[in-house]
Amino acid sequence: MPDLRRDANLQDADGFYADLLAVHDGLTKAESDALNARLILILSNHIGDAEVLSQALHDAAATAGRQD
């Protein structure tokens, strides 16, 4: 059964991060929320494997965000 990759796997971490912000440039909050949702769906489909997705959902939910 495949596991969610938890090691660093991005080929160009800084470049990806810059691209991620760039696609949000000039968008309203609502537009950015919609883009993020589309991105999550596209990436989830690429992963496909139910067990990996379940682990990813769990990791995301279990990481407490900063409370502002």
Add this chain to the structure above:
Amino acid sequence: MSKIFEIPLYPYARHPDQDDNVVRRHKVIVVGAGPVGLALALDLASRDIPVLVLDENDRVSFGSRAICFAKRTLEILDRLGCGDESVDKGVTWGRGRVFFDEREIYEFDLLPEDGHKRPAFINLQQYHLEKFLFDRVQALAAAGKPIEIRGRNRVEAIGAHDDHVRLEVETPEGPYELQADWLVACDGANSPTRRMMGLDFVGRVFEDNFLIADVIMQAEFPTERWFWFDPPFNRGQSALLHRQPENVWRIDLQLGWDIDVEAEKRPERVIPRLKAMLGEDVAFELDWVSIYTFQCRRMARFRQGRVLFAGDAAHQVSPFGARGANSGIQDADNLGWKLALVLAGDAPERLIDSYNWERVYAADENITHSTRATDFITPKSEISQIFRNAVLDLAARHPFARPLVNSGRLSTPSIYDDGPLNGNDATGLPQRTRPGAPLCDAPVAEGWLLDCLPSGFALLAINIDCPKGISCDGVVLTTLSLSTDGNHALAARYLGEAAGAIYLVRPDQHVAARWLGFDKAAIEDAVARATART
């Protein structure tokens, strides 16, 4: 001309039971002459089990109710003897289209496969189906089968005992009492039987109102299910359009929660809504308008001693997916043969517990599907709205997103995986016909496979020699010998890569067990299990 639902079909008539000094005991009393009650009564009577149906009314149910009847329901109706009438009268369809905002985002085909007698769906007003079922009741009665309907007989009180049920029945000429070995409540979502017995019916309430309008119009829309998310004519809400026979169209518009229900039902409010949807120039006539809300819920148990619950009385779902009436008719299909075997002394009473297991399983599946569809159609939070719209935005251009679009997962029969009656499975045979699954239709030399099945247990002997007329302690198996020579559909659905197989099929056409070769002892074991003898 009177409408069909205005004509008394089974008017009240005094019965000798009402004048008897002793209380008459009946084998099976069914409460409610809706589609579920009538289907069950037909099933029992066709097995020569005496059945009495009591209904507080004397005619088919009126107004706009169930309209979509699924392939499995049509196959059951074939077995009960009114499949052809239903399909001939109904509108056959199998394609759906989904719209978002102002554009079409995709279409889908519900049965993209040949080799089935019946289509994915027909649309037919519930009152037509009830009339066909009632006609069939009359035909069976005329042929001497033990079936009877008493109109305007309302059950007022129920006394549940270990081995029978006592009923107090109100009629236009006063009350009388009856007893039944078994009582089956098919008396709808507001089941008086359930209420009288003080039984729970808990689940989730959805805070939303939906306007149903059946309109009569000459329109160019194709015979398809059209579903809109957030259309210009009903902003922020959903809409559904479906064709019914006789130029009647079903329109279902989501209205939201905070509305004035009485005001929204008035023609001066309804007609502008419909014109916005259909176009200003389309002439139509309102046939029926109502506003409904719904819940997804079920009873904890469908068996309470000698009282059984079926259809909406036992479980309720949202209308998205056509899982209400279809699952109710499958309840009847599941229960009829079991009651018949128990009453004939061929199976122990615990066989009836498998009705509870299998149909609770099906109800949970239906509730899950219909709850998920409702959550997609009417998002309850900002983030669920964002994801819903993201799915719809992607679906137009990206096929991967289409399986996520949920405008209702349309009714398919449950497969009773791990069910208490399931016997042996053989590795390598196709998944779709595994134990617990309903048989999958296929063309055969005589016509259609499902039409060839007997009313009792059957053995399908596919490419394997198998004796005829095997008897297992009073249960006689009818052997159907089949060959896959030149029959790719039969081979694909029942053999896969195997050279041959034996299938044991229950009277409700679900697979009980299957093997790669003939083994009489194994078959006897599986029959014992399928009849709850072991």
